[in-house]
Amino acid sequence: MAAAIEFEDVRVTYRSRRGRIPALAGLDLSIPEGGVFGLLGANGAGKTTAIRAAVGLLRGAAGRVRVLGHDIPRNITAAMDGVGALVEQPSFFPNFSGRRNLELLGRTRGFGSARVDEVLDRVGLGVRADARFATYSLGMKQRLGIAAALMKDPQLLVLDEPANGLDPPGILEVRNLMRSFAVEGRTVLVSSHILAEVEHACDRVAIVARGRCIASGRVSDLLQGGHAQFRVRASDARASDVLRAAGWTVAADGDDSFLVEVDPTRSHDVTSALADAGIYLSELSPVARSLEDVFLELTEEQP
Amino acid sequence: MRQLDAELRRFFARRIVRSTFLVAVLLIVLVVTISTAKGRAGHEYQVDTATGRITDVTTGQVVKSLPNGDQYPRGAFAGSGVPGTVEFGQSDTRVNVGNDLANVFQGVGVGLLFAAFALGASFVGAEYNVGSLTTQLLFEPRRWRVHLAKAIAVAIGIAALTLAVLAVVALAMYVGSEVHGIVHGIDATFVSNRAGQALRVAGAASAGAVLAYSVTLVARRSSAGMLLFFLQFVLLNLINPVKMPWGVISHYAPLRGLIALIVHHPQSADVQERAVHTIAGGAVLTAIWVVIVFVASGAWFERSEVR
Numbered sequence: 001m002a003a004a005i006e007f008e009d010v011r012v013t014y015r016s017r018r019g020r021i022p023a024l025a026g027l028d029l030s031i032p033e034g035g036v037f038g039l040l041g042a043n044g045a046g047k048t049t050a051i052r053a054a055v056g057l058l059r060g061a062a063g064r065v066r067v068l069g070h071d072i073p074r075n076i077t078a079a080m081d082g083v084g085a086l087v088e089q090p091s092f093f094p095n096f097s098g099r100r101n102l103e104l105l106g107r108t109r110g111f112g113s114a115r116v117d118e119v120l121d122r123v124g125l126g127v128r129a130d131a132r133f134a135t136y137s138l139g140m141k142q143r144l145g146i147a148a149a150l151m152k153d154p155q156l157l158v159l160d161e162p163a164n165g166l167d168p169p170g171i172l173e174v175r176n177l178m179r180s181f182a183v184e185g186r187t188v189l190v191s192s193h194i195l196a197e198v199e200h201a202c203d204r205v206a207i208v209a210r211g212r213c214i215a216s217g218r219v220s221d222l223l224q225g226g227h228a229q230f231r232v233r234a235s236d237a238r239a240s241d242v243l244r245a246a247g248w249t250v251a252a253d254g255d256d257s258f259l260v261e262v263d264p265t266r267s268h269d270v271t272s273a274l275a276d277a278g279i280y281l282s283e284l285s286p287v288a289r290s291l292e293d294v295f296l297e298l299t300e301e302q303p
Numbered sequence: 304m305r306q307l308d309a310e311l312r313r314f315f316a317r318r319i320v321r322s323t324f325l326v327a328v329l330l331i332v333l334v335v336t337i338s339t340a341k342g343r344a345g346h347e348y349q350v351d352t353a354t355g356r357i358t359d360v361t362t363g364q365v366v367k368s369l370p371n372g373d374q375y376p377r378g379a380f381a382g383s384g385v386p387g388t389v390e391f392g393q394s395d396t397r398v399n400v401g402n403d404l405a406n407v408f409q410g411v412g413v414g415l416l417f418a419a420f421a422l423g424a425s426f427v428g429a430e431y432n433v434g435s436l437t438t439q440l441l442f443e444p445r446r447w448r449v450h451l452a453k454a455i456a457v458a459i460g461i462a463a464l465t466l467a468v469l470a471v472v473a474l475a476m477y478v479g480s481e482v483h484g485i486v487h488g489i490d491a492t493f494v495s496n497r498a499g500q501a502l503r504v505a506g507a508a509s510a511g512a513v514l515a516y517s518v519t520l521v522a523r524r525s526s527a528g529m530l531l532f533f534l535q536f537v538l539l540n541l542i543n544p545v546k547m548p549w550g551v552i553s554h555y556a557p558l559r560g561l562i563a564l565i566v567h568h569p570q571s572a573d574v575q576e577r578a579v580h581t582i583a584g585g586a587v588l589t590a591i592w593v594v595i596v597f598v599a600s601g602a603w604f605e606r607s608e609v610r
Binding site for chain 2: 033052055056057058059060072076077080083087088089090091092093094095096100101104107108109110145148149151152177183
């Protein structure tokens, strides 16, 4: 699968009074073309720095960044022709209306007012388009930022925390927008700290911590990966001791049930071990993991 | 051209630009109206200190009573025993567009130059402040092109603003002269000279705005861009440009070239008052500074992270 964005050993260091702070410490990540790709990470993990390097706002990063097959920043013009982006908070002139701001941006690319109206309607901002940007709510500003990103009808849409300030219907609209892009065969890169939202919207995710990618893949694979937890219910109180003695990690769950960590492909071993001890279970069910569980598990493992 | 078109629209849509023009027009109308209303014809008289007889110098006729406002310094001369005559009177204070417009253009031009520093610096300073430069660069990532378009937009915008203000000045003074003043010496040569002067002032203001814009592009704060040029004004008055070695700083400061384009007093005895450079010298000095500052700031902008 061709890559929409590739990071190869990308390093970015910021200077501060406390010394040099690495924002990206050898980021290796490939974001495939098509679908919605989520970039997850705690504050300061390097998500926004990676996005800024990809869209050319950050210059001087070591390593290699390629966007839609073009090296950044050398071929930034060709790359950005196919990229629409909203990076950090939407930034426009506060005394101009939303429409005026988009018209001025659009002029640099030869877009007329019809295209401006089109994207304003697509993000549901048509009614308030002529109000000053300064009077917009956080959610409306976010919508205008997304509208600006859509203006170029991009092949790759980069959205940095797009759900910021949006109400639940707004979040749903953004999710639908991202999905509709993916259905059209385009690529969406979204960074977010709302893990449930990413879990719903994204096909693939990467988890970034301390400037490096610590996990990447399909959401379903990440949720199923590693040791899963199973809920065990048995009438015999010795059941948990038997499994613990056999080497499994067991945790209390309720009065007559407990949780055991086991490779999903070897869950029948639990049944077998208990049967060998003369204990017959009444329930063995997988406990669904959320992306939040995976995220916390992986990031806590980092030194 | 599309980038320049967008930058020009952005420039003229700014409230500070419109406010500056409006305030300038209001001030001009106010000052010219007051000057026109208070303007008085001048009179020259001659008093014979022996006899006390007063003669109008212009007409040669004996004056029996002086017009309102003209006062004969009777106490100083009457019966003082000083032989001969003493001249007195008051100068003509009526608006005289033909005579005064050149000096008014100089004064207004210096004011416009400082307004240009503020407008040029704030053009990009405001963008850093609200973060809109980031959004623009996501649309047009060729930074040299963005830099050039902004600089040209600032130059054209400030030149248009300056010419408009000077046109209002000339028109207001002409109307004041026609209504209650003197209309004299307005011919093709006058119009040509004043048009040339207005273009020089507009050129200086444009160059000043581009310099302030370029400095602010690096400093990222409007105040830094403005302060650098306001401080030069102080520097120019503190350091004598003909006294070396420190005078070289004052002599070749960007503001010195800009002032030379606006204020041309080559005959003034006061070295601080007169323009140190000729108009041509001022133009060359200004052009050199504009190129240096524009290229240096562009090179920095090309490599920097924009937030």
